[in-house]
Amino acid sequence: MNRTDLVNNIRRKASFLCVGLDTDIKKIPAHLLDDQDPVFAFNKAIIDATAPYCVAYKPNLAFYECNGVKGQISLEKTIRYIKDNYPDQFIIADAKRGDIGNTSALYARSFFEYLDVDAVTVAPYMGEDSVKPFLGYPGKWVILLALTSNKGSHDFQMNHEDNGNRLFENVILKSQTWANPDEMMYVVGATQGKMFSDIRAIAPQSFLLVPGVGAQGGSLEEVVRYGITPDCGLIVNSSRGIIYASAGQDFADAAAREAAKLADQMKHLLDEHNII
Amino acid sequence: MNRTDLVNNIRRKASFLCVGLDTDIKKIPAHLLDDQDPVFAFNKAIIDATAPYCVAYKPNLAFYECNGVKGQISLEKTIRYIKDNYPDQFIIADAKRGDIGNTSALYARSFFEYLDVDAVTVAPYMGEDSVKPFLGYPGKWVILLALTSNKGSHDFQMNHEDNGNRLFENVILKSQTWANPDEMMYVVGATQGKMFSDIRAIAPQSFLLVPGVGAQGGSLEEVVRYGITPDCGLIVNSSRGIIYASAGQDFADAAAREAAKLADQMKHLLDEHNII
Numbered sequence: 270m271n272r273t274d275l276v277n278n279i280r281r282k283a284s285f286l287c288v289g290l291d292t293d294i295k296k297i298p299a300h301l302l303d304d305q306d307p308v309f310a311f312n313k314a315i316i317d318a319t320a321p322y323c324v325a326y327k328p329n330l331a332f333y334e335c336n337g338v339k340g341q342i343s344l345e346k347t348i349r350y351i352k353d354n355y356p357d358q359f360i361i362a363d364a365k366r367g368d369i370g371n372t373s374a375l376y377a378r379s380f381f382e383y384l385d386v387d388a389v390t391v392a393p394y395m396g397e398d399s400v401k402p403f404l405g406y407p408g409k410w411v412i413l414l415a416l417t418s419n420k421g422s423h424d425f426q427m428n429h430e431d432n433g434n435r436l437f438e439n440v441i442l443k444s445q446t447w448a449n450p451d452e453m454m455y456v457v458g459a460t461q462g463k464m465f466s467d468i469r470a471i472a473p474q475s476f477l478l479v480p481g482v483g484a485q486g487g488s489l490e491e492v493v494r495y496g497i498t499p500d501c502g503l504i505v506n507s508s509r510g511i512i513y514a515s516a517g518q519d520f521a522d523a524a525a526r527e528a529a530k531l532a533d534q535m536k537h538l539l540d541e542h543n544i545i
Numbered sequence: 546m547n548r549t550d551l552v553n554n555i556r557r558k559a560s561f562l563c564v565g566l567d568t569d570i571k572k573i574p575a576h577l578l579d580d581q582d583p584v585f586a587f588n589k590a591i592i593d594a595t596a597p598y599c600v601a602y603k604p605n606l607a608f609y610e611c612n613g614v615k616g617q618i619s620l621e622k623t624i625r626y627i628k629d630n631y632p633d634q635f636i637i638a639d640a641k642r643g644d645i646g647n648t649s650a651l652y653a654r655s656f657f658e659y660l661d662v663d664a665v666t667v668a669p670y671m672g673e674d675s676v677k678p679f680l681g682y683p684g685k686w687v688i689l690l691a692l693t694s695n696k697g698s699h700d701f702q703m704n705h706e707d708n709g710n711r712l713f714e715n716v717i718l719k720s721q722t723w724a725n726p727d728e729m730m731y732v733v734g735a736t737q738g739k740m741f742s743d744i745r746a747i748a749p750q751s752f753l754l755v756p757g758v759g760a761q762g763g764s765l766e767e768v769v770r771y772g773i774t775p776d777c778g779l780i781v782n783s784s785r786g787i788i789y790a791s792a793g794q795d796f797a798d799a800a801a802r803e804a805a806k807l808a809d810q811m812k813h814l815l816d817e818h819n820i821i
Contacts, residue, residue: 291648331644331651337659341617365644367668368607369695369761372567375607383613392643394670394690396697414670419645421672424719425712431705436712443700485645 270359270387271408272451272476276500278324278357283536283545285501287325287361287478288528289508290315290347291332296513298520308336308343311520313350315512318521322532325359325504326351327478348384359504360386361478365414367392367399374402381406388412390456390478393440397447404448411453415441415468418458418481441472450474457496459487459505465495476502482531483510489531493538501544507531546635546663547684548727548752552776554600554633559812559821561777563601563637563754564591564804565784566623567608572789574796584612584619587796589626591788594797598808601635601780602627603754624660635780636662637754641690643668643675650678657682664688666732666754669716673723680724687729691717691744694734694757717748726750733772735763735781741771752778758807759786765807769814777820783807 279285290312297311304310316326328347333340351358362384366376373391380389381403388410391400403411416426416437426437434442441455450472457468459481468477477496481487482505489505496503507527515523539545555561566588573587580586592602604623609616627634638660642652649667656665657679664686667676679687692702692713702713710718717731726748733744735757744753753772757763758781765781772779783803791799815821 293651329644329648331642331648331655335651335655335659337621337655338614338617341614345613363644365668365671366607366641368605368639368641369693372605372607375569375611379607379611379613383611392641392668392670394668394701395641395693395695396700396702398695398697400697417645417671419671419674421645421674421676424672425670425716426672428712428715429707430712431707436701436704436706439704440701480645 275324275359278359279501280545282324283539284322284324284532285503285505285535286323286528286531287327287504287506288315288319288323288511289363289480289506290326290328290512291508292512293332294336296516298516298518300518306343306346308340309346312343312347314521315524316351316355318525319511319528320355320358322525322528323358325361327361327363327506329363329508345384348386352385359388361388361390361412362386363390365390365392367395369395370398370402373399377403377406381409388454390414393444400444401447404452409452411448412478413440413444413453413455415455416457416461416464418460418485418487422458438467438471441468445472450476454478456480458485459489459492460485462488462491463495465492469496474498474502476504478504478506480506483507489534490538493542497542499544501539551600551635554635555777556821558600559815560598560600560808561779561781561811562599562804562807563603563780563782564595564599564787565639565756565782566591566602566604566788567784568788569608570612572792574792574794576794582619582622584609584616585622588619588623590797591800592627592631594801595787595804596631596634598801598804599634601637603637603639603782605639605784621660624662628661635664637664637666637688638662639666641666641668643671645671646674646678649675653679653682657685664730666690669720676720677723680728685728687724688754689716689720689729689731691731692733692737692740694736694761694763698734698737714743714747717744721748726752730754732756734761735765735768736761738764738767739771741768745772750774750778752780754780754782756782759783765810766814769818773814773818775820777815
């Protein structure tokens, strides 16, 4: 999906919400466990319930890989289901991959050819030749880790380097020489609040994928205040706060309610910033 | 596998060779393509041929994931085959994972419970809480990326930070406060030559997993000169140089020959350093 289509979807749906499909077999409602593929049954219900309120889905690969072959099947069915039924949804494989060139090329093949998702999250530690193989697929995106939402983001990402920038700033600056803002986004955690203005100073146009609203405590208002651009430039993810809103029979309705609540806040914010 | 057993295997076999199972369906000999699972058939032959000369196998996950469910099956069969037939081999899942705590915990479950390998490679960018969930499994190891073998290692890993160290040095220093040398190793590319003495200055006891000998151009002699410890402290990987030594019917024999050649050099080096 190219940037124009993504932005049109955001405007049309008045939402920049991404629903994180971090589906843990140990947390899904008991009545689904009799299903042949409980993870897919859960995802299908969540997707049908939340699709009106979001523009993107983000399965986190860890939650599928831990079930081995069965998990891989659940993942593939989930992606296929979204593509077949909600082709306007942007699909992000949250995989945080990155390896030497010939290996990254294979990961790119996995995500952009085999699974055929729109975007994949990539870790920057190994540098340019670990990222470049993911680029050059038309309509596909790299989402590079910049400043993550977790406590450990302070261990290395915030280190000051000898050119005066912090590591995450050098990641953003250098990676913009590899790719343009129509093919690369950055992960910036909602928990990082005012850092968004520092990031907008060096990446004024890039889309940011923002995890950490909800369960991790980030503020949507703050993210928008410091991070929004004239074409929105934000995809805000919520996983646990939506998909585990209820552990009962009503889990899908509860998920829809939480997604609608966030979408409603987003509509007001988009309106306030004259984007819709 | 704990450190004592690993070191005993190295001494007994007079080898610290790891064979990288980077098995690309597009590169395996044509006569195997009729097999029901050509990737596994290839791996099985390579393993049987090379097991006398190595102490470890390292499947790189990218090469399996790009075949989807089929690839996952090939990977699981390969790991099972090694465990059943060569229980003295140390198995490394080269996955370069790393995510927020609850997600890394699931990756750890995938690798250490479901696949039950001995070690997994982990990317350090997201810091302590992305690494810690992999620790605490008895006999299992984290192999943290420090200084990789590729050109892109110069993009961020070699950046000087304001405490005077380079990023990879800060990764090694800080991560040693999270784990001891009996549960954490570091990836250091053979292409980095004399950097090994800088690394031994700050990680005198840690095992180093060293890719980049062979196809990538690193020198075994140089790695040993600057990197060896009294109990060896090195696992040197070769992938393409061994497994694709021949594209014909004789691929397994050719792989054995290349592995034996490296093992022979290693024997001399171990002898020279009074380790055997």
